[in-house]
Amino acid sequence: MSGKGIRIEDLKKRYGTGDAAVDALNGVDMQVAPGEVVGLIGPSGSGKSTLLKCLGAVIEPSSGLMALGDEVIYHNGWKVRDLRALRRDKIGFVFQAPYLIPFLDVTDNVALLPMLAGIPNDEARRRAVELLTALDVQHRARAMPSRLSGGEQQRVAIARGLVNRPPIILADEPTAALDSERALAVIRILEDMASQFETAIIVVTHDEKIIPTFKRTYHIRDGITYEEAGEGRLLNSAGKLT
Amino acid sequence: MISLAGRDILHSWGKFVFTGIGLGLLIGVTLVMAGVYRGMVDDGKVLLDNSGADLWVVQKNTLGPYAESSSLYDDLYRSVLAMPGVAQAANVTYLTMQVQNNNRDVRAMIVGIMPGEVGQPGWPPQLVAGRQITRSHYEAVADIATGFKLGDTVDIRRNRYTVVGLTRRMVSSAGDPMVFIPLKDAQEAQFLKDNDAILQQRRRTTENPAFNRPGVPGLLDAVIASQSTNNYVNAILVRIKPGYLSHDVGANIVRWQRLQVYDRVQMEAILIGKLIATSAKQIGMFLVILAVVSATIVAFIIYTLTMDKIREIAVLKLLGTRNRTIASMIMQQAIALGVIGFAVGKITATFAAPLFPKYVLLVPSDSLVGFFAVLVICVLASLIAIRMALKVDPAEAIGG
Structure with a gap:
């Protein structure tokens, strides 16, 4: 894979040492191309959150490789000095709950990230309004988060995840709090945004109603990822049916 | 941002x-x-400023008159007045008590001031209403913080005084407003006992054979008279002549009169460093x-x-x-x-x-x-x- 997108090879994460050691990730392999939205599915305790935290540069994996496009960010150790800047500039987050900053209005919630990156306020707000327009919430631009509906809040959260044009967005159960109609609408928005901004999006979900919408889906079990090959069959990292 | x-x-x-x-x-x-x-x-500071004194002459080995009690004979001011560099010297008494006025009482510092004129040490330097004390007895000038008005009568011990003047910011170091009265009245107020106590004291003196001798007929009257009058004041306030140093004038008074003398700086140190410490x-x-x-x-x-x-x-x-x-x-x-x-x-x-x-x-x-x-x-x-x-x-x- 060249250009943007994300590549993960043999990623492992072990918590604790000795007899108390727990292998949360046991060799994860994933590839998500720019503009692609993939689903990541797995039962509780399968390693979804650990994988998300590793991808989000929040916790350090034990070994393996992670690359954003051509840039290797982790290879048996972080290759990037400023993880905070990495998260701010290259990784977008969309959470189960929108977690908007309650004391900032919609525009500033979205514009905050570019502002933190040093972009002038006017330019940051212009970008924010552009995205809010694309997500059809521009009419609530001056509203405070508490005045928005759940669907509107989630769209604002998506705008916040996209505003710095990151090559990757990690969405952690973004539709969990929404009804079917709004959940599908959010997935459509993510797909639109992925293709519009050439962003690779990984959606962690339990939500049965949205799983069929993904063109590609990864299953994670006991810290190992398998790619769905249709009709309930799974491919392991070697491309063999399991 | x-x-x-x-x-x-x-x-x-x-x-x-x-x-x-x-x-x-x-x-x-x-x-x-x-x-x-x-x-x-x-x-x-206001207490010291308003006293109008450069030096405070008090009883030897005391920190009077504000921080400790001090007693001096009331005729000592004449010899102080004769000392080189002394422009004015005036007796003063201080007594803190409850002053009665129309069934209410006010805590005040009674200041006894010598007859004289405005500008004499101890006198209230300015009035906001009325006039200064001009009679030798039963007139008072009160700080407005007492709540008294011109023409009010106030009871101090057994005597009744008419408020003839009002002044302001004349307070003791404890913040009690001052009431100025003539020195003789103040001396009496400091000393005066109730009638029963006076009778009791006279009876005791009369019955004391040492004072009631058949061969000395005037002795008993003299003793009783000395017991019922007060010849003491608390301090002598001194203003020095221009060109003299307070330290030099004070040193002379200490040397010749066997008294304690404090200048403004020392008195301020006593008030702030000891009294309110x-x-x-x-x-x-x-x-x-x-x-x-x-x-x-x-x-x-x-x-x-x-x-x-x-x-x-x-x-x-x-x-x-x-x-x-x-x-x-x-x-x-x-x-x-x-x-x-x-x-x-x-x-x-x-x-x-x-x-x-x-x-x-x-x-x-x-x-x-x-x-x-x-x-x-x-x-x-x-x-x-x-x-x-x-x-x-x-x-x-x-x-x-």
């Missing part, structure tokens, strides 16, 4: 304003306490306690406000917000709380100070020091919340 602290304050302004008001009342009390101390110091320490302790309480309250409030935002802080950190941006947000909020509190406290102290029975002097420099102390306290108090915020794991935003 937008001000996260400012936005948060605007968003939850009610919480900040009401917390600021609570803190402000505490700061107001602190400023008033400082004002009480300043008022005590100022009362002492304990009160000053008391107030100092209160100030320390109030500062600690204020710091604790600010720390607790900022900590609670930060705890309320723990999820937002985790999200901010996950999104790549620098630690210093988060620390700055918390510190700015603590400082804003301090500024609101100080503004409320200053206004409260300004309006409350005149309501206090004793003089409360709010000095701008105290307010300035107080303002910076509040800022320092707020910054220090915010450190706990900042420490907690910086320990927040960005992974908390993801959950799992």
Whole structure:
């Protein structure tokens, strides 16, 4: 894979040492191309959150490789000095709950990230309004988060995840709090945004109603990822049916 | 970059304003306490200024007349007046007591002043109404803080005085307003016993064979007369001639008259360093306690406000917000709380100070020091919340 997108090879994460050691990730392999939205599915305790935290540069994996496009960010150790800047500039987050900053209005919630990156306020707000327009919430631009509906809040959260044009967005159960109609609408928005901004999006979900919408889906079990090959069959990292 | 602290304050302004008001009342009390101390110091200085004296001549080995009792014969002022460099010398007595007026009593310092003219040491330097004392008996000039009016009659011991003049800012070092009366009356007031006690004393003296000798007929009358009159005063106030140094004049009086002499600097040191020292320490302790309480309250409030935002802080950190941006947000909020509190406290102290029975002097420099102390306290108090915020794991935003 060249250009943007994300590549993960043999990623492992072990918590604790000795007899108390727990292998949360046991060799994860994933590839998500720019503009692609993939689903990541797995039962509780399968390693979804650990994988998300590793991808989000929040916790350090034990070994393996992670690359954003051509840039290797982790290879048996972080290759990037400023993880905070990495998260701010290259990784977008969309959470189960929108977690908007309650004391900032919609525009500033979205514009905050570019502002933190040093972009002038006017330019940051212009970008924010552009995205809010694309997500059809521009009419609530001056509203405070508490005045928005759940669907509107989630769209604002998506705008916040996209505003710095990151090559990757990690969405952690973004539709969990929404009804079917709004959940599908959010997935459509993510797909639109992925293709519009050439962003690779990984959606962690339990939500049965949205799983069929993904063109590609990864299953994670006991810290190992398998790619769905249709009709309930799974491919392991070697491309063999399991 | 937008001000996260400012936005948060605007968003939850009610919480900040009401917390600021609570803190402000505490700061107001602190400023008033400082004002009480300043008022005590100022009362002492005013007492010395208004006495019009350059030197205070008092009983040897005493710190009189304000900090300790002092007794001098009332004719000593004549020899002091004859000393080189002495321009004026006047006897004075001080007696703090309850003064009766129309079924109410007022705590006041009764000052006995010698007959003379305006400008004589001990006299009230200016009047706001009425006239100075012109008669030898039963006239009084009172400080307006006593609440007396011109023409009022006041009872001091067994005598009744008419208020003929009103003065202002004439107070004792304890802040009690002064009532000036003629010296002879004041001496009597200091000494006068009730009638029963006088009769009892006369009977005892009469029955004492040492005083009631058949061969010395005038002795008993002389003893009784000496027992029922008071020839003592508390101090002699001295004003020196131009061109003389108070130190030199004072040294002469000490040498020749065997008395204690204090100049203005020494008397101020006695008043402030000894007389109000304990009160000053008391107030100092209160100030320390109030500062600690204020710091604790600010720390607790900022900590609670930060705890309320723990999820937002985790999200901010996950999104790549620098630690210093988060620390700055918390510190700015603590400082804003301090500024609101100080503004409320200053206004409260300004309006409350005149309501206090004793003089409360709010000095701008105290307010300035107080303002910076509040800022320092707020910054220090915010450190706990900042420490907690910086320990927040960005992974908390993801959950799992």
